[in-house]
Amino acid sequence: MSKNILNILVVSASSLPLARKIRDKYQGKTTIYCREADNDVEPFTSFEELAGDLFDKSEAMVFIGAMGICVRSIAPYVKSKYTDPAVVCLDSTGKYVVSVLSGHIGGANELTHELARLLDAEAVVTTQSDNLGLWPLDTLAQQYGWEQDVYNLQDDIHSFFDTNFDKTDEEVFAASRKKAMNECVTRFVNRKSTALLLDIRTKETDYMEETCPPHVDIFYKYEDIDLEKYELLITVSPTFYQKVPIPCLSFFPKVLHLGVGCKKGLTDMRSVLTDLFICSIFYGFNLKSIADVSSINLKKDEPILKELADIYLRSPFKTYAAKELDKVPVPHPSSKVKEVTGSDSVSEAAAILSAEGGPLWVEKQKGQTKNFTYAIAISKSAVRDEKEDEQKRKPKQGHIEIVGAGPGDPELISIRGRRMLENADLILYAGSLVPKELTLCAKKEATVRSSADMNLEEQFALMKEFYDKGKFVVRLHTGDPCIYGAIQEQMAFFDRYGMSYHITPGISSFQAAAAALRSQFTIPEKVQTIILTRGEGRTPMPEKEQLHKLAASQSTMCIFLSAGIAGQVQKELLEHYPPTTPVAACYKLTWKDERIYRGELKDLERIVKENNLTLTTLLVVGDAIDNREGLSRLYADEFKHLFRH
Secondary structure (H helix, E strand, C coil), rough: CCCCEEEECCHHHHHHHHHHHHHHHHCEEEEEEECCCCCEEEECCCHHHHHHHCCCCCCCEECCCCCCCCHHHHHHHCCCCCCEEEEEEECCCCEEEEEECCCCCCCCHHHHHHHHHHCCCEEEEHHHHHHCCCCCHHHHHHHHHEEEEEHHHHHHHHHHHHCCHHHHHHHHHHHHHHHHHHHHHHHHHHHCEEEEEECCCCCHHHHHHHHCCCCCCEEHHHHHHCCCHHCCEEEEEECCCCCCCCEEEECCCCEEEEEEEEEECCCHHHHHHHHHHHHHHHHCHHHEEEEEEEEEEHHHHCCCHHHHHHHHCCEEEEEECCCHHHHHCCCCCHHHHHHHHCCCCCCCHHHHHHCCEEEEEEEEECCCCCEEEEEECCCCCCCCCCCHHHHHCCCCEEEEEEECECCCEEEEECCCHHHHHHHCCEEHHHHHHHHHHHHHHCCCCCEEEEEEEEEEEEHHHHHHHHCCCCEEEEEEECCCCCCCCHHHHHHHHHHHHHEEEEHHHHHHHHHHHHHHHHCCCCECEEECCCEECCCCCCCCCCCHHHHHHHHHHHEEEEEECHHHHHHHHHHHHHHCCCCCCEEEECCCCCCCCCCCEEEEEHHHHHHHCCCCCCCEEEEEEEECCCCCCCCCCCHHCCCCCCCCC
């Protein structure tokens, strides 16, 4: 029952194969519990007692069985999202994996997605920030290796001086911080106006810029922020900001490097900590941003420096040879230091070396005991480029790509279309007409939305919101978007606002129908025309394009969006097509639940009604269906090779 073991609680022995499947595929260690003992299973007698016994000893618990049993079993033991284990529940068939408890901080959401991938199941996560595609603020620091705080001066004094601080007061401070964190998270997920300060640069801040939600404005200097316009401030900076008039969540990346020197045998840790704390207040940085402590090799065994790094700053301690330090240009070289150590500088040179040549944030300081010196540099890679930041402030050119998804099978989208989906910041897909599997190739940070419950104005507003932020938008339509794709009104909107857009064509369902029917829709010397049309329903047809008039050609006719008026379609076509003309009713072509019904034109209405065929049905009519007669002149001997395939 180790905290490093995934504990799997099986309600019914019939679910043991599913538990074993998890055990065999899961990367970590697992223990399976079931009432019915087996060689590889831990037995138990009371499910409730087992859940209680495991709850405080587990990092993660997986229940296989009914959600109600899971919830009732853990309910008496639930305390706090900061201490409770991750709890996930699977149904007995392994179809759904549900995150139940400690979604972000405990890791249940991550575990849910991992198990869903292992079992080819559907992950069910109800955490709002996950479903909105927002950053998980409460676990961001843990994810990136940062420190975090809702800054409190008194808290930091006690943490660095390690006094006999009253435990009741500590609990009050902890509760206050949790409350403040919850307030920040609530405002963020409710899309309140947020200012994000990124006054340093790391790969993580680059990611935040790329995935910045629409309700967040990015700033590179604190003085540029008009805090009256915002309801939340998030800072990613070694600097702390006191007296902010709105809730402020501060993340402290490890980008500062502390270089130190001291007299041999120094033991006054309290004075050292006082020096550093006062320095942090004066220069406005947070000691939690210290990435490492460094000195000269002469000090590698100095107890106070190792203790400072390991215990108080929780950072590695490293040392450099004198000849390395002596090569570093510093603002305050010392001949006396050179005489003793062999280098003009220890604290400044060590800080700069650790920062890989980054500038000094704090130049050499002498401690109050005169036996301790220190300097602080910032990582060279973390220093922002003002010209680059200025370029970023300029509005980016957004783009909208209207992509044809193809008839349904995710593998039938074009290579270009797939690439568009993989790079999109927003994918707005046409609801039940496009399989959701097509969107699974989206990058992790992309926003994926179905337009099924949105009117046209709401769709425009969402696309323009992303476009105005310079984002790449994919509007995903079924089949080929230019055939009954309803994109004309969208393009009119894009034109009105001068927006950049382009169309990536897709395979139409009429082409998928020909493939599925194993038919060539054109027959030499008999049928050389394919008509793509629809019957007259709520949308009137132009007089010259009514079905009975088009039927006069007896071409291969592919009739879209007309299953609901199959009787009317049959009646009009029979004016010119013989009753025995082959027909095919093709439902959800290339989808997993594809169905195709062949017959004759005189039976078309009956075929549609008896099989309850609805919207995604294409009706195909004509002698080309299943035809195997007639030879193309393409392969005639007198034809030149130029015309051959």
